[in-house]
Amino acid sequence: MSSVPRTSTFGRILRSASFRLALIYAALFVVSACVLFATVFVTATAAMQSDMQAVLKTEAFQLAEIHRRFGLVGLAQQITRRMDFRTHGPIYYLLQAPNRQVVVGNLPGMPPVEGVIDFRRNHEIDEPDTDRSRLMGFGLMLPDGAFLLVAQDASRLLDMQSAIVRAFVWAGGLTLFLAVGGGLLLGRNFLRRIDTIGRTTRAIMEGDLSARIPARGTNDEIDQLVASLNAMLERIQALMEGLRQVTGDIAHDLRTPLGRLRQRLEDAREHATTTGEYAVATDAAITEADTLLETFSALLRIAQIEAGAQKSAFSELDLSELLRSVGEAYLPAAEDAQHTLDLKIDDGVSFTGDRQLLAQMVSNLIENALNHTPAGSTVLLALTRSSVGFEIEVSDNGPGIPAAERDRVFDRFYRLDRSRTTAGSGLGLALVKAIAALHGLAIRLSDAGPGLCVTISR
Numbered sequence: 001m002s003s004v005p006r007t008s009t010f011g012r013i014l015r016s017a018s019f020r021l022a023l024i025y026a027a028l029f030v031v032s033a034c035v036l037f038a039t040v041f042v043t044a045t046a047a048m049q050s051d052m053q054a055v056l057k058t059e060a061f062q063l064a065e066i067h068r069r070f071g072l073v074g075l076a077q078q079i080t081r082r083m084d085f086r087t088h089g090p091i092y093y094l095l096q097a098p099n100r101q102v103v104v105g106n107l108p109g110m111p112p113v114e115g116v117i118d119f120r121r122n123h124e125i126d127e128p129d130t131d132r133s134r135l136m137g138f139g140l141m142l143p144d145g146a147f148l149l150v151a152q153d154a155s156r157l158l159d160m161q162s163a164i165v166r167a168f169v170w171a172g173g174l175t176l177f178l179a180v181g182g183g184l185l186l187g188r189n190f191l192r193r194i195d196t197i198g199r200t201t202r203a204i205m206e207g208d209l210s211a212r213i214p215a216r217g218t219n220d221e222i223d224q225l226v227a228s229l230n231a232m233l234e235r236i237q238a239l240m241e242g243l244r245q246v247t248g249d250i251a252h253d254l255r256t257p258l259g260r261l262r263q264r265l266e267d268a269r270e271h272a273t274t275t276g277e278y279a280v281a282t283d284a285a286i287t288e289a290d291t292l293l294e295t296f297s298a299l300l301r302i303a304q305i306e307a308g309a310q311k312s313a314f315s316e317l318d319l320s321e322l323l324r325s326v327g328e329a330y331l332p333a334a335e336d337a338q339h340t341l342d343l344k345i346d347d348g349v350s351f352t353g354d355r356q357l358l359a360q361m362v363s364n365l366i367e368n369a370l371n372h373t374p375a376g377s378t379v380l381l382a383l384t385r386s387s388v389g390f391e392i393e394v395s396d397n398g399p400g401i402p403a404a405e406r407d408r409v410f411d412r413f414y415r416l417d418r419s420r421t422t423a424g425s426g427l428g429l430a431l432v433k434a435i436a437a438l439h440g441l442a443i444r445l446s447d448a449g450p451g452l453c454v455t456i457s458r
Contacts, residue, residue, distance in 0.1 A: 076104045351390070394453075
């Protein structure tokens, strides 16, 4: 089998459902991450801005209290001490006299603005207006007309925002990378399993009905699908083998009655000279034809039952009453054949099924017991309740069936050597098996010691 080209395999992976599903989940994750990023970014920025404003406001009101107690000169001295203490600190000061002259500070003079203010560090110098030159300040007009401004570098806020952005960019990029890589891996594994199913189906189409799809043992969805497909293939193989067997059996077992029919017609044509002789030959031919028609009718009925076509006729029925009526109907026939037919049927057993088919199943078992046991034998028809349902038993004290042949008696046209001289087509037990399978009933043969016991249980 030729290998699939690499590019074609890669393209199949990209078009695979598992790869698309991985990308969809990745896209949903990225969208969720973007929403989370926006929420965190806005919340963290607002919290830091509020924290910086609170620090600046507290610092400004502390200095305003010093101005109230020690005047403008005392305030200037305090600001000078704080600037000396924080040589490279994050807080900037500006104190302007009522005439707008700068008294002290490390910021250039500006028009008084009360409250929170954002501005450039060197707003009078011609330099690029970058985010790193921005300050956040809090302005306060003092009672004597002086202006006090306390400011802080906004780079802390920018650094935090940059850190949040980097974290989410890395997380989003890593997520996409893992999603694409995981999607490729999942798609490759998925296609491998699909290709395995494809190879198995091609092998089956080429005639290897025994081919099965290997399972990985993970019990995932694909394994469950594989189990269902293998079960279907088992059923198809069994049906095909059954079809081949039926074809062979028909060709083998119907050849004899067709040969007899042809021989009798030839004898009638060559040797019959009177109307009576023609009538005898015609009656014999009609008998053979009726036998053939009954055989084909039984085959058709078995096929219909195995196809499940009869389930539409299922209904709730009294199984006890059904088996009792069937057994009583065979009492005269058993007496004529010098047999004893015993009935031991529990009352009140109900079941959902096809009444006609169930009656046919029990009738076939009784006829089989009556026809293949010697005179004086006893046949028992019993129905008993069990812990999980019920058991139907048809047993006799005749010669029984050898253990080696019990599994084969349910095959179409199969007959024991000692039964080939008796009437019948060898389809009775095959029909019993088909009816039991249709109703979900288990059937087994066992030794009645002496004789045969057929048990059908639910």
